[in-house]
Amino acid sequence: MARSFARLTLCLLTLGLSACQHDNPYTSAAAPIPDAPPASVATPDRSAYPAAPVEFSSYRTWSWRNPPAGTGSLTPEELQEIVASALDQRGLRPPAPGGTADLQIAAQVRSETRLRQVYGDYGSYYGRGRYGSDYGMWGHAPLVRTYEETVLVVNLELFDPRRAAVVWSNQAQARQGGDRSQLRDALRDAVNRALADYPPR
Numbered sequence: 001m002a003r004s005f006a007r008l009t010l011c012l013l014t015l016g017l018s019a020c021q022h023d024n025p026y027t028s029a030a031a032p033i034p035d036a037p038p039a040s041v042a043t044p045d046r047s048a049y050p051a052a053p054v055e056f057s058s059y060r061t062w063s064w065r066n067p068p069a070g071t072g073s074l075t076p077e078e079l080q081e082i083v084a085s086a087l088d089q090r091g092l093r094p095p096a097p098g099g100t101a102d103l104q105i106a107a108q109v110r111s112e113t114r115l116r117q118v119y120g121d122y123g124s125y126y127g128r129g130r131y132g133s134d135y136g137m138w139g140h141a142p143l144v145r146t147y148e149e150t151v152l153v154v155n156l157e158l159f160d161p162r163r164a165a166v167v168w169s170n171q172a173q174a175r176q177g178g179d180r181s182q183l184r185d186a187l188r189d190a191v192n193r194a195l196a197d198y199p200p201r
Contacts, residue, residue, distance in 0.1 A: 054160075054163075054167050054168075056167075056168070056198075056199035056200065057199070058102070059092065059102045059103050059158075059160075059199075060091070060092065060093070060102055061092065061093060061094060061095040061099065061100075061101045061102050061103070062087055062092045062093070062094065062095075062101050062102065062103040062104065062105050062158075063094065063095065063101035063103075063104055063105070064080070064104065064105055064106075065104035065105060065106045065157075065159050066106050067080060068080060068083070068106075068107040068108060068109065071109045071110060071111060071152070072111060072183060073180050073183060074109075074180075074183060074184065074187060078184065078187075079107065079109060079187065080107075082184070082187055082188050082191055083105065083107050083156075083191055086188075086191045086192055086195050087105070087195070090195060090198055090199070100161075101161075102160070103158050103159065103160060103167075104158075104159040104160075104161060105156065105157070105158060105159075106156070106157040106159065107154065107155070107156050107157075107191075108154070108155045109152060109153070109154050109155075109187065109190075110152075110153050111150055111151070111152060111153075111176060112150070112151055112153055112173075113148060113149070113150055113151075114148075114149055114150075114151055115146055115147070115148055115149075116146070116147045116148075116149055117144055117145070117146050117147075118144070118145045118146075118147065149175055149176075150175075150176040151173045151174060151175050151176055151186075152173060152174050152176050152183070152186045152187055152190050153171065153172075153173045153190070154171065154172055154173070154174075154187070154190040154191050154193075154194050155169070155170075155171045155194070156169060156170055156171070156191070156194045156195065157169040158198075168198060168199075168200065170194045170195070170197060170198070171194060172190050172191075172193035172194035172196075173190055173193075174186040174187070174189040174190040174193065
């Protein structure tokens, strides 16, 4: 019995070794990788890499990308003066004569009419109820009043010419007053609100 098992094992080993001596029918083959185009070697594809983070601390100077127009009774010069003053408070100033600005500013101002609702409970009193059984604070159903008001909406965009992209933008609004002085105050308030989050933290 042991001799039969040994012979069987020997036959299997012989067959395995003979099979290993045959050529492998599977051969690896691959097309050669083509060379990169000459243009790609000279100018790398920047779109293949994530954009570098914006360093807002490097921005020091600005200029108008498109000088804003006036709105209502405000002249373009007044609007430009208010925006320039707000930018100056945040460390952004016009470049020296002949210099190039780090940022280009675009500002748009428009007036919009909005509806504002005021909720109140009018006619309340302290005393006995309608049927005289309870004593306490009583009042009528809540009253909703709707008012129409005009607001100034300011939209600011900061464009980096080196990146060829807008790096920051924001919008804010302020309630518009009746006379010209109140209009200037509303514009100044809206511009400061729009720039309240600049530079981003």
